[in-house]
Amino acid sequence: MNPNIKPSDQVALLAVLDPKSQAAATVTTAYVSLAEVDAILAVLKTGALGTSATVDAKLRQAKDSSGTDAKDIADKAITQLVKADNDNDQVMINCRSDELDVNNGFTHVALSVTVGTAASLLDAFILGFYPRYQPKSHLASVVEVVG
Numbered sequence: 001m002n003p004n005i006k007p008s009d010q011v012a013l014l015a016v017l018d019p020k021s022q023a024a025a026t027v028t029t030a031y032v033s034l035a036e037v038d039a040i041l042a043v044l045k046t047g048a049l050g051t052s053a054t055v056d057a058k059l060r061q062a063k064d065s066s067g068t069d070a071k072d073i074a075d076k077a078i079t080q081l082v083k084a085d086n087d088n089d090q091v092m093i094n095c096r097s098d099e100l101d102v103n104n105g106f107t108h109v110a111l112s113v114t115v116g117t118a119a120s121l122l123d124a125f126i127l128g129f130y131p132r133y134q135p136k137s138h139l140a141s142v143v144e145v146v147g
Contacts, residue, residue, distance in 0.1 A: 008145045009135035012128040019123035022115045031065045031108040034097040037128035042093040042111040050118025055081040057113045059095055061106040
């Protein structure tokens, strides 16, 4: 461990879904480039799920930040969360840059979350790891890094 390198210099907050009561629908983070990081970690957090609600989440890849030709990334979907078992739970999805379809020009990733049946409390974020150039910039909404 190098005591001169801060943890915040080695990880970057790349995308967020702000906490809210999400109606039954699909919401997606911004598509983030993996050009400057070797891996990402998507984290979904639930609060109280609505009556009979379900929550699904998966990573999708695209050719640019606007989601061109977006498609699912193989094996990057969670097991469905349900009201009966998953209030106040968290799930994490790891993805390395070499798991994208880079041969066909896919360079960006987003987290897609689908709430079924009833509005549910949730939020999510994507962290970038192993930056190729340190420190990696955080989202503009990060107003302070202490230490």
